[in-house]
Structures are given as C-alpha cells and as structure tokens.
Amino acid sequence: MGLIENSVESDKIIEQQLQMVDRAISRLGHRTIIDIEGWKRVLPISALFQKYNIKIDQTELVYQKCWHPHAATSGQWNFDNALNSGQVVVVIVMKNWFSNRFRRFHCAHSVVLFKADQNDYFIKNSSHMVQPHGGKMLKIAKTLLTYNQFCHGPTRSRFIKNNPNFTDEHLLLFESGFTMEFKQK
Numbered sequence: 001m002g003l004i005e006n007s008v009e010s011d012k013i014i015e016q017q018l019q020m021v022d023r024a025i026s027r028l029g030h031r032t033i034i035d036i037e038g039w040k041r042v043l044p045i046s047a048l049f050q051k052y053n054i055k056i057d058q059t060e061l062v063y064q065k066c067w068h069p070h071a072a073t074s075g076q077w078n079f080d081n082a083l084n085s086g087q088v089v090v091v092i093v094m095k096n097w098f099s100n101r102f103r104r105f106h107c108a109h110s111v112v113l114f115k116a117d118q119n120d121y122f123i124k125n126s127s128h129m130v131q132p133h134g135g136k137m138l139k140i141a142k143t144l145l146t147y148n149q150f151c152h153g154p155t156r157s158r159f160i161k162n163n164p165n166f167t168d169e170h171l172l173l174f175e176s177g178f179t180m181e182f183k184q185k
Contacts, residue, residue, distance in 0.1 A: 022065070025090075025178050029061045037061065063180045068146045071175035080116060082179045089113040091177030093123070093140075094147040095169060113177065116142070121173065140173055147172040
C-alpha cells in the first residue's frame with residue numbers, strides 16, 4: 001500500500017506498517033487538503049467508471065472497519081456480519097509465523113475475504129503458488145487463532161504443540177479488516 005520502509009529487522013516498523021493499513025484505507029476514501037480521494041487516482045477504477053458512464057464526482061468510497069469474531073466485542077461489526085450482508089472484507093493474512101518467534105520475520109499480505117460457511121472463511125488466492133489452505137481459493141478455519149492471538153496470547157505454545165502439521169506456509173488472519181463500497185453521494 002505505497003512506499004513503506006523495509007521491516008525485516010524491526011518489530012517496531014512492522015507494527016507501524018500494520019497501523020498504516022488503517023491510514024491507507026482512510027486515504028483511499030478521503031481527500032486531503034491538496035489532493036483528491038485516493039481511489040480516484042487508481043486508473044483501472046477510473047477506467048471502469050468511465051466505461052459504464054458512472055459519474056466519478058458523484059460517487060464516494062465508504063469503508064468500515066470490522067473484526068474477526070475472536071477479536072470483536074459484543075455487538076461490534078465483524079467479518080461474518082459483513083459477508084452475510086453481501087460485502088467482502090479486505091484483510092491481512094500472515095505467514096512465516098510458525099517457526100519464527102520474532103514478528104520481524106513474519107510476512108503480511110492483503111487479501112479479499114469473499115465468502116464464509118459455518119466452519120471456514122474463503123479467500124481468493126492472489127498468489128500463483130498453491131498454499132496448504134488450497135489452490136485458487138484459500139480456506140481458513142473460523143476456529144483458528146488470529147495472528148494477534150498467536151503473537152500476544154498465552155496460547156502460542158499450546159497451539160504449536162496441538163498442531164504439529166502446521167508450517168510457515170499456513171496462514172493466520174489478522175484481527176481486523178475493512179469493508180469498502182462505492183455509493184452515490
């Protein structure tokens with residue numbers, strides 16, 4: 001999401017980058033003092049609007065933060081609420097977390113959560129590589145810990161012991177994500 005400092009050697013920079021997602025989403029949806037809304041600068045979006053004769057100046061990008069059900073407080077908008085209302089969720093998945101205790105070696109990737117059933121979340125695989133969670137469509141169990149629970153909770157050791165088949169290629173969902181929707185002003 002833009003130019004960011006290399007985080008390979010710094011937990012502090014990784015934490016800043018994770019916080020930057022909130023700012024990047026905000027920048028997509030709002031104009032600044034000197035510039036238009038960020039989404040209007042994304043050429044494929046502008047081209048689609050032009051192709052379908054949608055007036056870009058009468059459209060806004062509305063976004064809302066939502067939470068993994070493990071991290072949501074009572075009544076808070078969560079991934080299931082968003083998916084059940086027909087929206088998709090932009091969320092971060094983390095890999096390389098299993099054998100490395102240090103967050104600076106964990107790898108983040110933004111993905112789109114597009115469907116859920118009773119047990120799993122489904123994600124479009126934007127990588128050409130097959131993952132342990134699937135090929136073109138990834139499936140992550142709803143009961144799996146979030147990345148934040150794994151890093152900060154007391155369950156890390158127990159989780160590793162109880163899941164000996166997990167590897168660094170397995171993905172964990174971040175605790176929050178965003179829904180985004182274009183609406184007429």
